[in-house]
Amino acid sequence: MTGRARLVMLWENSAMSFRSILSNKVRAFLTALGVVIGVASVIGLTALGHGAGIAVESRLSNLGANLLIVYSGEPRGTSLVRQRTTNIAPMLTADDLEFIDSLPSDLVVKTARESSQNGQLKFENRNTVATVIGTDPNYPDIRNFHPMYGSFFSELDMESRRNVVAIGVQTYRELFPDGRDPLGATIRINGLPFHVIAIMEEKGSPTQDASVLIPFTTYRRSLSGSDNYAIINIQAASTDVMYELQSTIENEMLRLRRVPSMEMANFYIANQMDLIGTVTGVADTFTLLLAGIAAISLLVGGIGIMNIMLVSVTERTREIGVRMALGAKGRHVMTQFLTEAVILSAGGGLIGVLLGYLFSWGAQRFGGLASVVTPDSVLIAFSFAVVIGLFFGGYPAYRASRLDPIEALRYE
Amino acid sequence: MIHISDIHKRYQMGPTMVNALGGVSLQIEAGEFVAITGPSGSGKSTLMNIIGCLDSPDSGSYLLAGEEVAELAPDDLAEIRNLRVGFVFQTFNLLPRATALENVELPLIYRGIGARRRRATAQAMLERVGLDDRMTHLPTELSGGQSQRVAIARALVGGPALILADEPTGALDTRTGEEIMALFEELNHDGVTLILVTHDNALAAHADRLVRLLDGLIVDNRAGVIV
Ligand SMILES: Nc1ncnc2c1ncn2[C@@H]1O[C@H](COP(=O)(O)OP(=O)(O)O)[C@@H](O)[C@H]1O
Ligand SMILES: [Mg+2]
Numbered sequence: 001m002t003g004r005a006r007l008v009m010l011w012e013n014s015a016m017s018f019r020s021i022l023s024n025k026v027r028a029f030l031t032a033l034g035v036v037i038g039v040a041s042v043i044g045l046t047a048l049g050h051g052a053g054i055a056v057e058s059r060l061s062n063l064g065a066n067l068l069i070v071y072s073g074e075p076r077g078t079s080l081v082r083q084r085t086t087n088i089a090p091m092l093t094a095d096d097l098e099f100i101d102s103l104p105s106d107l108v109v110k111t112a113r114e115s116s117q118n119g120q121l122k123f124e125n126r127n128t129v130a131t132v133i134g135t136d137p138n139y140p141d142i143r144n145f146h147p148m149y150g151s152f153f154s155e156l157d158m159e160s161r162r163n164v165v166a167i168g169v170q171t172y173r174e175l176f177p178d179g180r181d182p183l184g185a186t187i188r189i190n191g192l193p194f195h196v197i198a199i200m201e202e203k204g205s206p207t208q209d210a211s212v213l214i215p216f217t218t219y220r221r222s223l224s225g226s227d228n229y230a231i232i233n234i235q236a237a238s239t240d241v242m243y244e245l246q247s248t249i250e251n252e253m254l255r256l257r258r259v260p261s262m263e264m265a266n267f268y269i270a271n272q273m274d275l276i277g278t279v280t281g282v283a284d285t286f287t288l289l290l291a292g293i294a295a296i297s298l299l300v301g302g303i304g305i306m307n308i309m310l311v312s313v314t315e316r317t318r319e320i321g322v323r324m325a326l327g328a329k330g331r332h333v334m335t336q337f338l339t340e341a342v343i344l345s346a347g348g349g350l351i352g353v354l355l356g357y358l359f360s361w362g363a364q365r366f367g368g369l370a371s372v373v374t375p376d377s378v379l380i381a382f383s384f385a386v387v388i389g390l391f392f393g394g395y396p397a398y399r400a401s402r403l404d405p406i407e408a409l410r411y412e
Numbered sequence: 413m414i415h416i417s418d419i420h421k422r423y424q425m426g427p428t429m430v431n432a433l434g435g436v437s438l439q440i441e442a443g444e445f446v447a448i449t450g451p452s453g454s455g456k457s458t459l460m461n462i463i464g465c466l467d468s469p470d471s472g473s474y475l476l477a478g479e480e481v482a483e484l485a486p487d488d489l490a491e492i493r494n495l496r497v498g499f500v501f502q503t504f505n506l507l508p509r510a511t512a513l514e515n516v517e518l519p520l521i522y523r524g525i526g527a528r529r530r531r532a533t534a535q536a537m538l539e540r541v542g543l544d545d546r547m548t549h550l551p552t553e554l555s556g557g558q559s560q561r562v563a564i565a566r567a568l569v570g571g572p573a574l575i576l577a578d579e580p581t582g583a584l585d586t587r588t589g590e591e592i593m594a595l596f597e598e599l600n601h602d603g604v605t606l607i608l609v610t611h612d613n614a615l616a617a618h619a620d621r622l623v624r625l626l627d628g629l630i631v632d633n634r635a636g637v638i639v
Binding site (some may be wrong): 002004005007008010011015020021233256258318319321322323324326327328329330331332406409 | 439461464465467486487490491493494495499501505506508509510518519521523524525526535566570
C-alpha cells in the first residue's frame with residue numbers, strides 16, 4: 001500500500017468514525033464518560049495534591065529564607081517551630097557564635113542569638129503570660145517576622161541594654177483590649193518596666209503571636225543572667241550551601257565541645273531544607289495516591305469503551321460484511337474500529353482535560369483550596385486515555401477484522 | 413475467464429453435514445451473461461460466493477483469469493473482490509448512514525483512491541444508472557429500485573471484469589425488477605461479464621446461457637432460452 005493510499009485510509013477511517021460516533025451522540029458520550037471522569041480526576045486531584053504541597057512549602061519558606069537553626073539540647077525531630085514551647089537550657093556559647101559569624105559571606109548572611117522563657121506580663125490592671133524572647137536586631141529578617149507597627153529594637157538599644165519590647169499581636173490584644181496605640185506605653189515583664197516599641201505582624205502561629213521580643217543584652221541582665229543562648233538563628237547565603245554549612249558548623253561545635261559525634265552532642269541543627277523535603281515528600285506521596293485512584297477510574301472507563309465497542313461490532317456485523325465484500329481487508333476493518341475507539345477515548349480525554357482544569361479552578365475559586373494543574377498530569381492522563389482506547393478497543397476491532405464475510409453478510 | 417473444476421463445499425448444519433456443492437465444474441467466458449437457477453437451497457448462492465471470491469471451496473480448483481484462487485488467504489481474496497468483482501445483493505446492502513454517493517465510493521476507498529477522483533468516478537456511475545438527482549440521499553430516502561441502482565453503481569464503480577447479482581430483483585416489484593434487468597442487459601452489452609442468480613425462470617430468460625443447479629449439482633448447462 002502506498003503512503004498516499006495509507007493517508008486516504010486514515011482520513012476515511014476518521015471520517016467514518018466521526019460519522020458513526022455522531023450518529024449516536026448520547027451513547028458515545030456515555031461511553032466516553034468513564035474516560036472523561038478518569039482524566040478529569042487525575043488532573044484535578046493531582047492539581048489539589050500539588051497545590052497543597054506548594055502551599056505547605058510556601059508556608060515553610062515563610063519561616064525565613066534559607067533558615068538554619070542551632071538548638072541547644074537533644075534533638076527532638078526536625079522542628080523549626082518547637083523552640084518556644086519549652087524553656088531550653090542555654091548551652092550555646094559566644095565561641096559557637098563567633099565561629100559562625102567568622103564564616104565567609106557566601107555561606108552565612110546573618111545570625112541572631114535567641115533565648116526565651118515564659119514571663120508574666122502586666123499593663124494597668126491586665127495580666128497575661130507570654131514567651132519572652134531575648135534576641136538580636138537581625139531576628140525579624142532571619143525569621144521573616146517583622147513589626148507591622150512601630151520599629152524593632154536597634155543595635156543602639158542592644159548596646160544600651162534598653163528595656164524596650166516588641167509585642168506579638170495576640171499579646172497586644174490581651175494587654176490592650178480597647179485597641180489603643182501601645183507605642184510608648186510601659187508594660188511590666190516579671191515586674192520590670194518595658195517600653196513598647198512595636199507590634200509584630202500576625203503569623204497565625206500562637207508561639208509567635210503570643211511572644212514578646214526584647215534585646216538579648218537586656219534579657220541576659222534582667223531575666224536569665226546567663227551569657228549563653230538556647231538558639232542561634234542563621235540565614236544561609238543560599239539553599240545550595242545549607243547542608244555544607246550545617247556540617248561545617250556541626251564539626252566545629254563538636255570540636256569545641258570535644259565530643260566525637262552528633263549522637264553525643266548537646267546541640268543539634270535543624271535545616272529548613274529537611275523540613276520542606278519531608279513535607280513535600282508527604283505531599284508527593286499523597287498526590288501519587290490520588291492519581292492512582294483516579295487512574296483506576298480511567299481503567300474502568302476503558303472497560304466501558306470495550307463494552308460498547310463489542311456491542312457496536314455486533315450491531316454492525318452486516319456493515320462489516322458489506323465492506324469486506326467490497327474489498328475491505330482485515331486491517332481496514334481493524335483500523336476502522338480502532339480509530340473509533342481512540343476517537344472516543346481521546347475525545348473523552350480532551351473533555352476530561354477541560355473538566356480537570358475547570359475542577360482545579362473551581363476548587364481554588366470557590367473551595368479556597370490551593371490547586372495547581374501540572375502539565376505532566378495533563379500529558380500523562382491524556383496519553384493514558386489514548387492508550388486505553390487502543391488497548392480496550394483492540395480486542396473488539398480484532399474480532400471485527402476476523403469476521404467471515406459470508407457469515408457477516410447473512411447476519412440479521 | 414472462469415474455470416471451475418470439481419468444486420465441493422459442505423456446511424455443518426447442527427449434527428449433519430450439508431453438501432451445498434457436490435462437485436461442480438463450470439466455465440464462463442468474458443462478456444457472457446449467465447443465469448444460475450435452481451430451487452431454494454440448491455447451492456446457487458454458495459456457488460456465486462465462491463465465484464465472487466467471498467468464500468473458498470473445500471476442494472476443487474478455481475482459475476480466475478488464469479490465476480488459481482481456491483486457496484488464497486482472506487486478505488488476498490479481499491483484494492481480488494475489490495479489483496475484479498462487483499456484487500449486487502437481493503437486499504441491496506447499502507450502508508444506512510452513508511449517502512448514495514458515499515456508498516458508491518466505498519470500493520474506491522479500499523483501493524486508496526483520493527477523495528476528488530473517487531467522487532468524480534462515483535458521480536459518473538450514479539449518472540450512468542440514472543440517479544443524477546439522488547446522490548446525496550440516504551438509503552432510507554430511496555425507493556427499492558433506486559437503492560438497487562445505487563448498489564449496481566457501487567458494483568460497477570471499480571470497473572470490475574465480473575458482476576455477480578444474487579436475486580437482485582427479489583425485493584422489488586415486477587416492473588421495477590424489469591427496469592433493473594434492462595439495466596443489467598445494457599451493462600452486459602457494454603462488455604461486462606454478468607452472472608445472475610435467480611430462481612425466476614422469466615428473469616433467467618434474459619441471459620445468454622442458463623446453468624441449473626439441483627442439490628449442489630449442475631443438472632443443466634446450455635445456451636438459449638427455456639420456458
Ligand atoms: N453458512 C452456511 N451454514 C450452513 N449451511 C449453509 C450455509 N450456507 C448455505 N448453507 C446450506 O447450503 C445449502 C445451499 O445453500 P445456498 O447456496 O444458499 O442455496 P440457494 O442460494 O440456492 O438457496 C442449503 O442447504 C443451505 O442451508
Ligand atoms: Mg440464495
